[in-house]
Amino acid sequence: MASILIVDDEAFLRDQLGRILGEEGYRVHGVGTGAEALDAVAGAPPDLVLLDLNLPDRHGIEVLRALKERDPDLLVIVITGYGSVESAVESLKLGAYDYVKKPFKADAIKLIVRLALETQRLRRRVRVLREREIGPGEPVIAESPAMQAVLDQVRDVAAHAETTVLITGESGTGKEVVARLIHNLSERASGPFLEVNCASIPGSILESELFGHEPGAFTDARKAKEGLLEAADGGTVFLDEVGDMEPGLQAKLLRFLETRRFRRVGGVRETAVDVRVVAATNRDLRDAIRSGGFREDLYYRLNVFPIHVPPLRERPEDILPLAQHFLERFARKFHRPLAAIAPDAQERLVGYPWPGNVREVRNLMERMAITCRGRELRASDLPAEIRGAAEPGPGRWVLPAEGCDLEALERDLARCLISQALERTGGNVSQAARLLGLPRGTLRHRMESLGLRSGPGADGIPSAPRPGGIAG
Template identity: 40%
Template sequence: MAQRHATMGDRILFVEDEPEMLQFLARYFSRRGYAVTAAASGEEAWRLLSQTTYDLVVCDQALDGISGLDLLRMIRETDRDLPFIMITGAGTIETAVEAIKIGAFHYVTKPFKPGELAILASRAVEFGKLHRKLSRIHADEDEADRSIVIGNNRRILEMMQTIEKISGSDAPVLIQGETGTGKSVFARRIHETSRRRGRPFVTIDCGALPENLIESELFGHVKGAFTGAVRPKRGLLEEADGGTIFLDEIGEMTAATQTKLLRALQDLVIKPVGGNQIVAIDVRYISATNKDLHQEVAAGRFREDLYYRLAVIPLYLPPLRERREDIIPFVRNFVRELNRRYGKRVSKVDPLVLQSFMEAPWKGNIRELKNVLERSVLLAEGAAITADCLSPSPAGRGVADRVPKHPVSLKTAVEAAERQTIRSALAAASGNRSKAAEILGIGRRTLYAKMAAYGIE
């Protein structure tokens, strides 16, 4: 089996009380690109772990004082993701099994081949990185959300074309748009179409973290950097190394943090809070904000030089009220996904409700639409969403208020919804009737007939 050399900076802590073995392991793995630290006892290893972060611990079980099992238990009390490989004697398989139960990645028995340990170490490091990545990624939007926020709006389609054009670039991207328009979904789409797909996609919400924590989250900190910093911590920029960092609500970032971020963009290095050591990073930056950063720069609340660094590729997501041709496809796809999630069988939306959807202001944009539909699907007693399903929520009441109070004929309601849908499809297709018919799922002759009946140009 081919042996993978370490990614620059992968850090291994070896714990072994036999000096010759410890020296051999340190030399062998250093030659393979790992940053190696050696500890001759469990006590020394624990002290090192309190000062530095590692990607892997390889430890002999038979240690005086703090044994290998003891050290593993101590680590698992504070870190569930740090990979740990146990080295045991030939007659201590029971100990190895116990280590696996506690949370060791694997074990090797003496005597062992160094090449086999190297392969195991490589797998353990990758395993640890994967778990850290999974714990960091904020999966705010599921697969259904990602598919339906694209839609057929011409500006959105142009935006998707831009994303395809920059797929081979690492240029920073700034996405601006109102809350709820799907900025985080498009950020992930940019990452997934880039050459960094398969590498970490790490999100940090700059508006959700207190001012005294955002620097620590971004850049990490050393032990004792501030009250409560009892252990060193790797920052999210370092966790995203090789991948993409998504800075959501970048407009909320403090002036001091903006200055540090600018240096990271310019010099490709970061310095943990309270530390002196510089750490090199390789990340692609995607930022998002619901603020107008031009105005923020003019008001002196956002650094102009940082703005131009982040906005090499500026994108703007229009609000839902400016892309009404996408409302009906959104409703259809959301209802389908919600049926799967909740085991419901909603297949229709009352025409009057659909008409109110088309006319509503949707101040909360796609997020508000989804919330209204989720509540409506849950409350629907039959196969249709009616006005009665909307009223319990404030957002739903706003939509329900637009449903006509006096009954109208079903034919009138259906025709109104159908007329609006055809107009939306034609707008999405830039007037191309064949494409509009394809969007609507009908034949061209049927479309021509309906356009003539409704007087649509």
């Protein structure tokens, strides 16, 4: 359990805070002066400091500055009975997590402490994950066993600089990040990492992008052009969405993988290069082979070392560290105070299936950093589809740390789903009952017990309220 240091010259307040926070299971220690606070932190750094500004031996701002100089990551909440705008601004500039004025309610201080410690926990996890990254690019968030297994494969193949790699996985799972990590961990790290999306470039242009061309090879080819394979000599070429490559170009890629030699478009001279090829696809290439859309021999040339990146819904342990990482990044970029994810928002984020995977998390956190004005992201800030997300199944429901009212949750869930069914059917109770797998009479009884009314449809009764999601 977390340890908390209370720094206040009033013994009564130290005892009161100690009792309130001790009831929550925290280990609490109190001191009455700034000097004692600095000594306590030097001996055994706590997880959180509650710091009064009016101390007998020195001002709390000086203590805060000294604490932050000693440990910039130390979590400090300033508490004072003589607060001013200037002291609040100065405290926050020095890195205080929050600024609380006396008197305060016990429930309020419990909530602030819990949010602060949860934020610190997520920051530490993200920092550890960032330390695993070598070289430029996105860090690989790998708290889940599934992604830990992916990292093990990355380390294995990175040591063999010639081996071709095929990365599979849904769109947005981070296949490019994995490809860059393979490059960065290999002896090729000092060489170039060049990428091309095979799905976004027409076949004739893609051939020129990969192999280059000679003057006069085609219309507008007025001078020679070096291709990616030539430019990446000594490094890595990443072929994203290789499953969408046109059949004619597949044959040329196959020959290159067999010989590591190629001719520019319109050229006669062969060029040899030392390049590792890492390919990626969100398609099932075996299905593409059966349908005639992908060459079987090329598949086996690419699939020397396969790595599958699982979708985010199969690695829920990575959701909150990813969200915290992107939230902090965009908050810094947009100069926003947003730093924490509240427990109710955490529950919604973990409960959402993330069809867009990591890319969707990144985009959402960028949007939240723009639209949120407070210091924490709450469930009410999230889009409706995430606020109302609650997909049942193992690992999908998350019990909040403070527990929940199960009966109220079941009532809210029923209200939400019935409202959606009525909205979808234009208020037709019979059709809504079929959507919900209920007899019409049972649905009417449930609607009456929940205070719901249907809209003008086949049954001709007033409209249901628009659903607002499941209460947390």
